[in-house]
Amino acid sequence: MLAEALFFSAVLFTIGVIGVLTRRNAIIVFMCVELMLNAVNLSFVAFSRAYGVAGQVFVFFVMTVAAAEAAVGLAIIISIFRHRQTVNLQNINLLKG
Amino acid sequence: MEHYPLFYTFHFYLFGVIAIASAICFVTRKSPVAAALWLVNTMFSIAALYVMMDAHFIGAIQVLVYAGAIMVVFLFVIMLLNLGHASELADVRSHRWRLAAGLVGLVLLAQIFALTRVRTVEALTLPAGTASAQLQQYGAVGSVAGPLFTTYLLPFEITSVLLLAAIVGAVMIGRHRRVGDAG
Numbered sequence: 001m002l003a004e005a006l007f008f009s010a011v012l013f014t015i016g017v018i019g020v021l022t023r024r025n026a027i028i029v030f031m032c033v034e035l036m037l038n039a040v041n042l043s044f045v046a047f048s049r050a051y052g053v054a055g056q057v058f059v060f061f062v063m064t065v066a067a068a069e070a071a072v073g074l075a076i077i078i079s080i081f082r083h084r085q086t087v088n089l090q091n092i093n094l095l096k097g
Numbered sequence: 098m099e100h101y102p103l104f105y106t107f108h109f110y111l112f113g114v115i116a117i118a119s120a121i122c123f124v125t126r127k128s129p130v131a132a133a134l135w136l137v138n139t140m141f142s143i144a145a146l147y148v149m150m151d152a153h154f155i156g157a158i159q160v161l162v163y164a165g166a167i168m169v170v171f172l173f174v175i176m177l178l179n180l181g182h183a184s185e186l187a188d189v190r191s192h193r194w195r196l197a198a199g200l201v202g203l204v205l206l207a208q209i210f211a212l213t214r215v216r217t218v219e220a221l222t223l224p225a226g227t228a229s230a231q232l233q234q235y236g237a238v239g240s241v242a243g244p245l246f247t248t249y250l251l252p253f254e255i256t257s258v259l260l261l262a263a264i265v266g267a268v269m270i271g272r273h274r275r276v277g278d279a280g
Contacts, residue, residue, distance in 0.1 A: 003213050008113040010209035014202050019124035021198035022190050045152045049228045054157050056241050057249050063162050065254045066134050068263035070167045074174045075271035
């Protein structure tokens, strides 16, 4: 099942990348990043079955970092919304040259 | 090459297809709430795949942390910011971006098909059934907890510091500051 799991993982990652590139809503872009993290976790678990349990430990760490990232990222989004009343990435262009 | 029963293979493909279909629905929904709920569906299917690949503990954590905690925080923020109104709904980028996304997607898919043809390293591969034997011997939690608290103890401790920093950072950034409020 290694090849099939890697296939599913890669397709999910691709969907996440397409979402990040095509959507403008900051929250949806952020959820697409979570989807990409999930896809990578899936391939870690698939490999852990063939190469030892260390892959599952790594999935554990990735989940922790994802939780921390979600908390801080959503706080930043709330902060931006307070200042600009929007989460549309097209309107958040303060750093654009 | 391990041989799997048809029942197992069928359900493995079933959950994989559900995960991919939900993910496609997720990126195409206009409403953020509907998108978040499709993503929850994807995460549940991925948890089912974890359980089928002998990672029972990771499957449970996937449901608790991802589908349970992280997505609920996302839904809280969507509802807190009241993102359902019309100006936020039309949020797909222009044709140029969509073309770029399609090209990147094609390149990534081509890469996948190249990678799935690669043989795995035989010398590193554990004998078939090792994972399920380990699961029988140490239990679902013990097989992950063993290496986590011995070999990977230092990363584990660093993770706890990271979580503390994230909590403090989130509270500081998300705090509502009034005008004239010191600090």
